[in-house]
Amino acid sequence: MQLxxxxxxKCLRSIYGFAGExxxxxxxxxxxxxxxxxxxxxxxxxxYTVVDAPASYNIIIGRLALNKLGAIVSTKHxxxxxxxxxxxxxxxxDTHVAQRCYEDSLKVEKYTPTxxxxxxxxxxxxxxxxxxxxxxxxxxxxxxxxxxxRERITKIGTTMSQKEENLLIALLKAxxxxxxxxxxxxxxxxxxxxxxxxxIEKGAKPIAQKKxxxxxxxxxxxxxxxxxxxxxxxxxxx
Numbered sequence: 001m002q003l004x005x006x007x008x009x010k011c012l013r014s015i016y017g018f019a020g021e022x023x024x025x026x027x028x029x030x031x032x033x034x035x036x037x038x039x040x041x042x043x044x045x046x047x048y049t050v051v052d053a054p055a056s057y058n059i060i061i062g063r064l065a066l067n068k069l070g071a072i073v074s075t076k077h078x079x080x081x082x083x084x085x086x087x088x089x090x091x092x093x094d095t096h097v098a099q100r101c102y103e104d105s106l107k108v109e110k111y112t113p114t115x116x117x118x119x120x121x122x123x124x125x126x127x128x129x130x131x132x133x134x135x136x137x138x139x140x141x142x143x144x145x146x147x148x149x150r151e152r153i154t155k156i157g158t159t160m161s162q163k164e165e166n167l168l169i170a171l172l173k174a175x176x177x178x179x180x181x182x183x184x185x186x187x188x189x190x191x192x193x194x195x196x197x198x199x200i201e202k203g204a205k206p207i208a209q210k211k212x213x214x215x216x217x218x219x220x221x222x223x224x225x226x227x228x229x230x231x232x233x234x235x236x237x238x
Contacts, residue, residue: 026052030048041089184231
């Protein structure tokens with residue numbers, strides 16, 4: 001259409017066809033468009049969407065433009081009429097041109113969507129381990145030592161005043177024994193208060209679940225955690 005480059009506005013959207021094909025939009029441009037003959041014509045602003053797609057026609061007038069024009073379209077008579085003041089404007093189609101456009105449309109190759117459209121690379125393995133789960137802190141943190149052992153540390157925020165920080169550290173050190181530093185610091189819950197019980201049918205035949213293959217590093221980690229639970233009395237062999 002030989003339009004100035006600055007007249008076409010960018011548009012980062014796509015158009016989806018009847019068969020699901022996706023055509024990216026190159027841009028949009030708003031132009032004054034005249035309909036009808038000289039004796040009865042109207043000019044309205046029409047927003048055109050520019051795409052690079054093979055077709056036997058150059059322009060499609062959509063519903064928004066037809067509604068703005070107040071047009072009535074008859075496909076049987078190949079005619080469109082619209083009000084022009086007290087008169088009626090008309091746009092007639094040529095049956096030979098319409099037939100030729102239809103025949104040409106059958107020769108146009110179908111648009112092949114690119115492979116990068118609607119492709120999601122997701123890892124749906126529920127056993128995946130992430131480096132971090134949950135929200136990140138809203139401020140920087142620093143470590144402080146609470147107990148006599150070096151490994152007994154916790155983290156506090158850095159946005160407090162020095163007085164507030166000293167009070168918080170003193171409070172944490174005075175109550176450092178309430179922290180569960182290891183499995184031995186968690187004596188458990190009284191079974192009379194709460195108890196987890198497995199629903200097992202005594203007469204059922206025991207079936208051993210097939211072991212999942214694990215690497216040497218994971219096996220050693222499982223053995224270490226099991227030993228900790230056994231030593232703390234959390235679990236026992238049955």
